[in-house]
Amino acid sequence: MPSPSSRGLDEALDNLATMAGRFFVGEDLDGIRRTDATFLRPGRRVIAKNLDVPVRRSSYRAGWHRLTVRTAALAAAAGSAYAYLTHPAGVTQTLTYGAPAAMLATAAGGVVYRVKGRERRELLEEWVEPLHQALADPLGVSEHTDPASYLHVPVDFSDDDAEIRIDLPLHLKFNHDQVAELVMQKLALQNASFSWRLAGRDPHLIVKKKDRPPASLGLDDHGVRDLLASVPESAPLIGLGAGKKKVSVDLDHESPHVLISAGTGGGKSTILRTIACQFLHNGAQAHILDFKRISHTWARGIPGVHYCRDISDIHDALIALGAEGHRRIRLAEELGDDVLASDPSLVGPRNVILLEEINATMAQLRRYWEKNRTSDDPKTSPAIDALAEILFMGRQVRLHVLLVAQSATARALGGPEMRENFSTRILVRYTMNAWKMLVPEVTPAPKPTRHPGRVQVVLGGTARETQVLNLSEAEARAWAMAGVPGQHQPLTLRKTPAPAAAPGDPSPVVPAGLAAGEALTAVVPVPGEEELIGLRVAQRELEGVSLAGLRWARINDPEFPDVAGRNGQEYLYRRGDLHRWARNR
Numbered sequence: 063m064p065s066p067s068s069r070g071l072d073e074a075l076d077n078l079a080t081m082a083g084r085f086f087v088g089e090d091l092d093g094i095r096r097t098d099a100t101f102l103r104p105g106r107r108v109i110a111k112n113l114d115v116p117v118r119r120s121s122y123r124a125g126w127h128r129l130t131v132r133t134a135a136l137a138a139a140a141g142s143a144y145a146y147l148t149h150p151a152g153v154t155q156t157l158t159y160g161a162p163a164a165m166l167a168t169a170a171g172g173v174v175y176r177v178k179g180r181e182r183r184e185l186l187e188e189w190v191e192p193l194h195q196a197l198a199d200p201l202g203v204s205e206h207t208d209p210a211s212y213l214h215v216p217v218d219f220s221d222d223d224a225e226i227r228i229d230l231p232l233h234l235k236f237n238h239d240q241v242a243e244l245v246m247q248k249l250a251l252q253n254a255s256f257s258w259r260l261a262g263r264d265p266h267l268i269v270k271k272k273d274r275p276p277a278s279l280g281l282d283d284h285g286v287r288d289l290l291a292s293v294p295e296s297a298p299l300i301g302l303g304a305g306k307k308k309v310s311v312d313l314d315h316e317s318p319h320v321l322i323s324a325g326t327g328g329g330k331s332t333i334l335r336t337i338a339c340q341f342l343h344n345g346a347q348a349h350i351l352d353f354k355r356i357s358h359t360w361a362r363g364i365p366g367v368h369y370c371r372d373i374s375d376i377h378d379a380l381i382a383l384g385a386e387g388h389r390r391i392r393l394a395e396e397l398g399d400d401v402l403a404s405d406p407s408l409v410g411p412r413n414v415i416l417l418e419e420i421n422a423t424m425a426q427l428r429r430y431w432e433k434n435r436t437s438d439d440p441k442t443s444p445a446i447d448a449l450a451e452i453l454f455m456g457r458q459v460r461l462h463v464l465l466v467a468q469s470a471t472a473r474a475l476g477g478p479e480m481r482e483n484f485s486t487r488i489l490v491r492y493t494m495n496a497w498k499m500l501v502p503e504v505t506p507a508p509k510p511t512r513h514p515g516r517v518q519v520v521l522g523g524t525a526r527e528t529q530v531l532n533l534s535e536a537e538a539r540a541w542a543m544a545g546v547p548g549q550h551q552p553l554t555l556r557k558t559p560a561p562a563a564a565p566g567d568p569s570p571v572v573p574a575g576l577a578a579g580e581a582l583t584a585v586v587p588v589p590g591e592e593e594l595i596g597l598r599v600a601q602r603e604l605e606g607v608s609l610a611g612l613r614w615a616r617i618n619d620p621e622f623p624d625v626a627g628r629n630g631q632e633y634l635y636r637r638g639d640l641h642r643w644a645r646n647r
């Protein structure tokens with residue numbers, strides 16, 4: 063009978079032999095067969111039952127692959143040990159000098175990996191993992207399967223030519239429609255084609271975009287001019303969606319205001335330009351509140367355009383527009399719903415307010431008010447209050463805000479309830495956080511694409527991928543000017559009493575002398591502004607403008623004030639007009 067110590071030795075030798083066997087055939091060393099991988103073929107699915115943890119990527123590798131990696135690691139370890147035994151000083155020196163270099167290289171590699179891996183991690187977390195959770199049961203795949211082993215979803219899967227591949231189980235016992243629906247849902251695809259390749263040892267599914275929007279869209283593309291001319295006055299064309307379907311937003315029937323959320327360079331100026339020039343074409347008035355000063359130079363001097371670059375003018379314009387909104391509400395009440403329904407323009411011409419860079423503009427408006435308010439004035443900027451009021455006014459008053467935000471946080475818009483006023487939201491190159499904040503009702507978020515001019519137009523809980531009509535500055539200007547003749551209202555800045563901004567007063571004083579349809583005015587007090595002055599006097603009053611500059615602008619700048627009188631040979635201008643022109647240059 064063998065002694066207990068020799069039995070222990072036998073067991074240890076047996077275990078060692080088993081481990082060595084597993085090592086050389088490339089199996090998991092604990093002996094559990096987790097996947098259907100063989101020595102020659104990588105695995106496709108998990109076969110072990112009752113696993114507590116997800117199966118690691120290495121368990122899917124073919125046996126020969128694992129053997130190669132293991133042998134290489136063993137050889138490296140043995141080589142290092144041999145080197146240490148034969149040349150200990152050399153190894154110590156190498157470690158002394160090599161270790162810091164290796165650490166630096168590892169750190170640099172780590173940074174690159176983090177940056178490159180961020181997109182990949184987002185892809186796995188937001189789309190691939192939820193898709194796996196949804197598909198595992200219908201496909202009969204173990205939930206412990208590594209999603210990336212059978213769901214081959216490229217990082218840029220929302221691009222037009224992207225191809226998604228899903229490896230299917232060999233038993234092929236699943237409901238095709240159910241799987242297709244889950245793929246559409248979980249990857250937030252809007253239109254896709256499904257090719258089932260079921261024959262052979264490698265059944266799989268290929269998913270591609272179908273009926274995608276055009277790659278680009280310009281005015282000279284077939285049918286675009288006719289389309290532009292045919293869209294209703296209240297519903298400008300934004301672009302074309304899947305299957306070349308027209309995408310527009312009807313400000314009278316769907317959403318009086320539009321929010322555009324885009325990172326810089328995402329194409330926000332192009333979207334505003336395309337929408338605004340169609341309104342101008344149809345006789346609307348446009349107020350461009352452009353704190354960046356140069357976003358819409360195409361609109362300079364177009365009749366019906368009121369361009370404010372200076373923060374004091376933006377402040378005044380918002381107050382005047384708020385007061386105009388109140389006047390229109392009262393007028394609408396007097397006219398009654400049925401009269402307005404037959405002719406909505408009775409309250410006045412349509413006014414679109416383009417508010418670029420809301421984040422910076424709101425901050426500037428606050429700062430401006432802090433600097434200029436007196437101790438009797440309310441603390442909140444009346445311009446910000448006016449904007450809030452305009453956003454709450456219904457579509458009947460025909461004042462529409464097209465607002466651009468790089469980051470449409472509640473604070474940037476003046477409160478979370480303010481975001482609710484934008485039932486149409488256009489998102490470009492958004493982050494997942496921006497989507498969750500602005501479009502919580504559409505989930506999961508469609509994957510953003512870097513395709514120029516490609517946006518998501520969200521309305522009524524539905525997101526539509528759209529290729530925005532790209533009008534050049536010259537085309538937009540020409541389209542705006544080629545509108546219905548005589549419809550543009552000339553916009554002038556005239557002195558009117560400032561609306562009283564008493565806290566809690568729901569109906570501030572309306573600027574005097576405004577009748578329905580009359581041009582809006584902005585309130586800009588300049589001492590002696592009605593007085594007529596020549597360019598020589600103006601040059602002394604206006605900072606940073608030379609006499610030559612004034613003479614040049616008189617001829618070349620379409621926004622230079624009109625001549626208001628003459629003194630002999632000299633042309634005279636209203637002082638207030640010259641000051642406002644200079645501020646907004």
Ligand SMILES: Nc1ncnc2c1ncn2[C@@H]1O[C@H](COP(=O)(O)OP(=O)(O)OP(=O)(O)O)[C@@H](O)[C@H]1O
Nearest residue numbers: 325326327328329330331332333514515530531532
């Ligand atoms: N609809 C579109 N079709 C094709 N290309 C477009 C479209 N919109 C924008 N682009 C491209 O993107 C560039 C930037 O567009 P745009 O100036 O409108 O972006 P932006 O977000 O306003 O930029 P910035 O933040 O710098 O002002 C354009 O020069 C153009 O090349």
